[in-house]
Amino acid sequence: MSKIKLLIHEIFKQGEIDTGKNKKNGVALFLSVHLKEVYNLGIDERTLVRYYDAYIAGTRNEISIEPYKLDIFSKYIGYDDFGHFSRTFIKKNDEAKSTTVKISVDDEEVIPGVNSGIVITLTNTVETTQNFSVPEFVKQNGLGIMEIALLLCLVTGNVVFSNNKKISNSSSFPLSLMSGIESGTDKKYMYWDGERYIATDSSFIRPGLEVKAMDEHLFLHFKKNTRKDTLTVDNALGVTWYSKFYGTVEFFTMDGVDPENGKELRKSTSFILDKYAGKPKDSIDVEE
Known part of the structure; x- marks a missing residue:
């Protein structure tokens, strides 16, 4: 496995840890914002998704990546530069x-x-x-x-x-350690990434993405439930809210406004949960 492929794998893996997400687009958006704020690297999330597709998913040809970007990616996961990463990184199950x-x-x-x-x-x-x-x-x-x-x-x-955990004489530490210490509420702003609010120090991320002042309560508690199939009347009634927009219903963890369409949320009812949540009807086993 090439060192560049290993590096792309590791930055997305670290991004998943820092955001709690496992979707490539959400992680790529976070990386785009974070790398700009911390390392002054201007890189669009779509470019990062292309790197993911090329080096991790294998759905497209590998793309040439500029050396300075490789250096910054390496710094994000705790190395001095790409050379340092290439010399010292040890991947579990790889031959050494x-x-x-x-x-x-x-x-x-x-x-x-x-x-x-x-x-x-x-x-x-x-x-x-x-x-x-x-x-x-x-x-x-x-x-x-x-x-x-x-x-x-x-x-x-x-x-x-x-x-396979390594302690080196480098003064760099993985950002996952720091992310465990800082909650993110010390930052001035936040933006909605489709599932939850992400903290940021920048008042502008990109066109079409609304950045708002940090609201600690929203940041910590307001999230979209992306697994509607896990919601039932027993576990979601009284503790979830929903918005319905053009026939699509989304569920949230607290009252407020749907960040994507601006509609006021309503408390979930038994009818709404029965109709729009739970296991999809075509996946229910037919009892004989």
Whole structure:
């Protein structure tokens, strides 16, 4: 798998984590806004969708991507640039060049992961041979196996654990960690992306997209229910609201106005839920 393909996969994966969405268009819209605000990269969400189709879905030919964009994509997921990503990224189940480290202390051979309970993996992106010798002061001061392991980590600059999570000497952190700390309500504005409100610092995103002042209550609680088949009278009556526009009914988690057509919402009734929600009639099994 090419490094560019891996990178596109990872930025959409991170976008899903940061937004809680799994639809490519919603994630692409978020990425377009976020990359503009944080990295000053002007990229349309439609371009990002084309990248998705080319490198993830495989529904179109792969597209050439400018190097500076690859650098910014890499920064978004916690790397210094695309070169750093290419050298250090490790994908689960991908083949990697690994070396088993054997440590000899006082003529006793210790093999990490076999007779010590320690697993040390040195992963390289180029064909090189790395030799490590235990300094004399380590032997003289009687450092244990754990201390030696930590010393090796300092020498190599990174640790790769058995679950493929990596801690490196880079000062960059994945945005998912920061997104877990910030709720988004500290931003000045928000916009509706079709399912929920997304926080932003920009008063303008693109033509046709309305950006409004941050309303913490709406931002945290107002969402469209995109799975009408899960709604029933038992679980949705009294706790959902709906709008009906040209025969199409959409359900929401709280009262207000439908952001897409401006219609006032109404509290869902048993009739509305029975008719427009629940399992589609053609998917109901016929009992014999």
